[in-house]
Amino acid sequence: MNISCCYLSHGHINGMAEALLSAGAGLVSVYDPDERKVEKFMRKFPNARVASSYEEVLQDEKVDIVLLASIYSKRAEHAIAALESGKHVFVDKPACTTIEDLERIRAAQRREGRKFGVYYSEHINVASSIRAGELVAEGRIGKVVEVTLLAPHKLRENTREDWFFRKESYGGIITDIGSHQIEQLLFFSGSSDARILTSTVGNFNNPHHPEFEDYGSLVLRLSSGATGYMRVDWYTPESFPVFGDGRLIILGTEGYIEVRKYHDISTGERDSLYLVNGEGTHHEVCTGKVKKRFFADFLSDCENGTEISMKQDYVFKVMEIALRAESEADVEGK
Amino acid sequence: MNISCCYLSHGHINGMAEALLSAGAGLVSVYDPDERKVEKFMRKFPNARVASSYEEVLQDEKVDIVLLASIYSKRAEHAIAALESGKHVFVDKPACTTIEDLERIRAAQRREGRKFGVYYSEHINVASSIRAGELVAEGRIGKVVEVTLLAPHKLRENTREDWFFRKESYGGIITDIGSHQIEQLLFFSGSSDARILTSTVGNFNNPHHPEFEDYGSLVLRLSSGATGYMRVDWYTPESFPVFGDGRLIILGTEGYIEVRKYHDISTGERDSLYLVNGEGTHHEVCTGKVKKRFFADFLSDCENGTEISMKQDYVFKVMEIALRAESEADVEGK
Helix, strand or coil, X not given: CEEEEEEECCCXXXXXXXXXXXXXXXXXXXXXXXXXXXXXXXXXXXCCEECCCHHHHHHCCCCCEXXXXXXXXXXXXXXXXXXXXXXXXXXXXXXXXXXXXXXXXXXXXXXXXXXXXXECHHHXXXXXXXXHHHHHHCCCXXXXXXXXXXXXXXXXHHHCCHHXXXXXXXXXXXXXXXXXXXXXXXHXXXXXXXXXXXXXXXXXXXXXXXXXXXXXXXXXXXCCCCEEEEEEECCCCCCCCCCCCCEEEEEECCEEEEEECCCCCCCCCCCEEEEEECCEEEEEECCCCCCCCHHHHXXXXXXXXCCCCCCHHHHHHHHHHHHHHHHCCEEECC | CEEEEEEXXXXXXXXXXXXXXXXXXXXXXXXXXXXXXXXXXXXXXXXCEXXXXXXXXXXXXXXXXXEEECCHHHHHHHHHHHHHCCCEEEEECCCCCCHHHHHHHHHHHHHHCCCEEEECHHHHCXXXXXXXXXXXXXXXXXXXXXXXXXEXXXXXXXXXXXXXXXXXXXXXXXXXXXXXXXXXXXXXXXXXXXXXXXXXXXXXXXXXXXXXXXXXXXXXXXXXXXXXXXXXXXCCCCCCCCCCCCEEEEEECCEXXXXXXXXXXXXXXXXXXXXXXXXXXXXXXXXXXXCCCHHHHHHHHHHHCCCCCCCHHHHHHHHHHHHHHHHHCEEECC
């Protein structure tokens, strides 16, 4: 399967391309209206051909999958155009910023029968997250009762373009980095749906960006019966060694798992996982020790029409919950 | 100030007595209708006189403060009788199990002008919790945006009496161990009140105790504007080195604090505190390094009519929020 990388407004495009290339895809082309973004991309991926328009990519028969990292509010339009050109789509999260756009994508995906994948990287591209899923599946903590996610991020304000701070174009903090977490709340509890019990957003530290939200949280009643809590924020100090001290805590009836995804503040390790159950406390560093199956599975799903990487309904359901939680949120701090 | 320890249904009575004796109180007497409970208490506190009835304690002019660790649903009745006999009261959490009982205690406290204290031990008797409060007060993490508490506990089922599993007598998991956490959500955010955004309870692992709740969680919109999340559960494996891996995480606009109160699964330390801010990551073990001021302050409050240990309204507000969150909770897993 061959890919083209289009609309490079978020650096995630690099991780998306690397992961699919490592899984066996070929890189055909790259497109962005901003030449500097294309030049930056070409430094990492010098073999890509530069397309002169998005239309050219969509007409290119060699392209099977279009990768998108557009300004968030433009992703739906770009994705639908790709689906309608017979391409599969792999889009950075969030896939879109409104329920109406989500419904348009859903309709286009059903009509065209192509795959629509979303890059929920904090799960599918993090070894310790994947390892946690394996341990849960092995029954090592009994039945999952609660999943908790703390997802702090560095703002790096001077690297962000203006659209990143306007609600219409970035969609809100739960839509954006919250959708990552919602996917994990569903996944680790074995759920396909959820009721939103509460959601909150606020702007506590960025009054100069009045439409920006720097904090969000929510509680879900997951369809498995478990409870899910997640918090997202943009307060991580610039000096912190990684982009954020992301944590995943899965509470089961017979034990729990804690994942310190990117930097364990006790040990300095990446992908640091703790398993506590009746057999004691077990610690492991997961980097390089698990297979990141999503990417090969997604290529195979595109090729064969299967649903092994993620079910299509599930991909949409995650965004639906995120968009609803965002629009219903209790607002404070503005 | 002299104390008497009455109704010894929870082992917290020992910690309550020890803390007040260390702060300068004298121990006058002990009372429980169950002789075995009195004998067990006397092994730790051999200088206590055994009272033959609760009435005898209440009539004893040498007793200034009555300490209570009754069956939870009996605490209100015992506390009100003590207040009406002119005694100050220091009761284990939860102070009571119904809103009606809380209102009766409130009325008695106001009428009699005595102190009514509650032993929120996970804050006032834990060095690392107290230290976290000092760091917040020093502004080390900026403005507090979220307080998160994870409070897992060992059930130790064979040590519990039947009343512990009956809703009428134990009051529910948010009423019980939740009230500890609610006090901390208020304290660490500098709040005096809160709106309940959601609360949940469930029985996921104890179907043989159908009225028992082994899981609870809630989200508060605190009066400071911050958000508070807490989770309580009874799933900690018996083999875990302490009663539970209690965590306190305080997120500020300029950093965060994580407290691993009783056992740091990375280092094995008690009272392990991490402070992360623009100056880096700082780790300290707090045992023995802070003053547990509450107890001397409470004795002084009783003696002088001050409100230094905790404001009386605040003590009641915590229980009010706990009881309302319990009664409104979304129920799953039964």
